[in-house]
Amino acid sequence: MSEVLISTDKLTKHYRLGASFFGSNDKVIRAVDDVSFEINERETFALVGESGCGKTTLGRAMLRLVERTSGSINYRGQDLHSLNEGSMRALRKKLQIVFQDPFASLNPRMRVKDILAEPLRAHSYGTEAEIEERCRELLEVVGLRPHLMRHYPHQFSGGQRQRIGIARALANNPEFVVCDEAVSALDVSIQAQVLNLLRDLQEQLKLTYLFITHDLSVVRQFADRIGVMFLGRLVEVGTTEEIFSNPRHPYTMFLISAVPRADPHQRNRERPVLVGDIPSPVNLPSGCRFHTRCPYARDICRVQDTALVAANGRGVACHFPLGD
Template structure:
């Protein structure tokens, strides 16, 4: 890992139009990503955690331009890409790839494994049929499968094997950035560790940079160098791996960490849980001030009047809370 940024996001927003009143007046927008600033350094794994619906996957898909950003800047290796058209974006497509959450839905069941993995090579117009087949065989061996699997169809494989195929497809073009959008959540627990270990091996071998999105707070600590916590379209805390777990600053982060199961019942009873009240507010109708205040045990009138900024409390540790202390 280096301190040189590969990806820099500045005030990124992604809104979806969800309706309007009669005659098209008063349009309503779902603010899935609402002003995110984030840097991903070359060679690191940045973990991104938060509840369902907080905007993690939308942020990832907007970053690699699967979704068009509403506003903001996306810089990849020093090049601003948020305003590029599809033709201008093509060279960057090879350098940014994604592993999707559901290996059953992300692979076309009508295509053989060979065709699934070779498709990015064909789109990028790299090599001929023979060289692409050789590359597919090489990739299958890299992810722990064998070349005989190339002639089979996706439905003939288990979930873990399908995700390996998805990973082989993602690294086919030798990308620099790989976005892992909950790549283990649909897998059996016994398979999850194997896939994560393989991702770590691939990172060391090819110098990959990961944005790793997950709900599994134990797993994200294992794989990540830094961790960002997202709530209702914004990053509310960002810190190095160990620092975040040992010294969380934001009450939302503390509540998430308190939800991690403890195997020892004696230790579990000693733990003080900072509970969250109610449900996550609607991203269509955001609360005023701090968007976490309606669920926060520390909320005061100031929280309803003023939205906290993401400030650096200690070196490399950022939090967006009026009452977070260094």
Template structure:
């Protein structure tokens, strides 16, 4: 059995005045339909009871394997997907069941940067029109002022103004992502979901885009939910990090907590896969997991990681561990974490 240092317990989610967005038991299920009549035979539990706080001005990194529900959380927050249960609160107001018309004013405050910068840009529109469209639709600019706003946005993301009459296919991947960032900024948002914004880019370009996001956050006071499956980008840009596995958050803490003192075995697995540029650490202890990720349509009982965890015991198979925190607020959903 793995042993952890015992620490005093504390509330996982203390009330703070700077909380911008709060998720309480958020669930997003997708029906599985079979037969000619399309009857529902089960559900894919993409997000299953997630509770998170995102504080104003911070970057919360959300990391985990593909298919764990990271992107679904981001899309559900912005109401691009409808939640099955739970609550989404923005600035203390429950927006979970807002109508389309009631959500419209919030669209200017909550935006998204998509993973694929090519498919998220209209191939039939020039850059100037891509950036003008949201401003004109939401009344953030007029036909007379929109051109100056386009120039301002291009300057902010490092695209020459002379390129605004080009189409998306005329740009490189990094330039297209900069245009996607400019489009997200066009409505002067306060909160942006960054859905794996650098995963499709070369490593050198990734660094440029991450530096751009950090500078924009500093200049504009933005709050990010930064979704990724690689720990390198998350470590660089995040204030706090939440680790997801099979639809649930299994650990959350500051990036120092996660990288220096991981509590959940799954977090340690992710860290083992993270390359460390230090030859002295090549022989560090590694956790080896076996088997595939279980189906989100039929997750295991108890702790969902127990089927792959080398430290699993009978309690792990029978009882689901709560997400509990120590006195510093570092939380983990493991029976033997604290």
């Protein structure tokens, strides 16, 4: 049984709207609201949901790239918010991120060697000769030739840039990597190459991934477990097979039904379609946040919210789960 590497307990991140021309504003955006879950060692945990549901904010909060409003993050049983600045800086070698846009995440004025050397120098890796040798190793690990470290980012394709971003994340031998929409900006054929690279690296380096995406077709082939988010809350958690074969939350069922199918015999079959607009994260509806779009909602759903209740790794936040 794998040990838990990192977990959150009622993690919350709210953004307060600032004052405007018309006066003060005391409203808040509930980007992440009371989220609790665990990721095991060497596991790929996928976080899926519509744009704006809080996936990226949750991932960054887990790395303390944005500070939480409340709740806790535990890495190997240690509360990250109990660490002082020096201790957190030392631990950052083990907690890394691959950003979504390979065109924006690399400094266009820096050569690849300097991009890869920057985190090494920040953590006092060694001499300049040792740093240069490490940069060569990193490029080889991600399938690029070492002589390319003399080039600038604009001289590479999108897939090559993302490989450089992955190499930078691996520079200090991390254990936990947040992949924030790491393949969404790439062509489909390049997506497959980068996903295969990530899988190979996970085996070689014993990595643990939080894989943030909105593409469920990618998730099915890549993830061990899935967490489904809606308006800042986790609404369902389970293994990839459980989620796809037996979705229990209506929102999960609608997400899966929206995945394009290559089988021409299934193309014309009727599929449930989610209607209505996503409620505003500033003015959330009472009760269950999904009830305004849920065809199965009842009176209790409109007045009483639900919490994710997990047992043996399987959980759903719904008064009337599908299949009951």
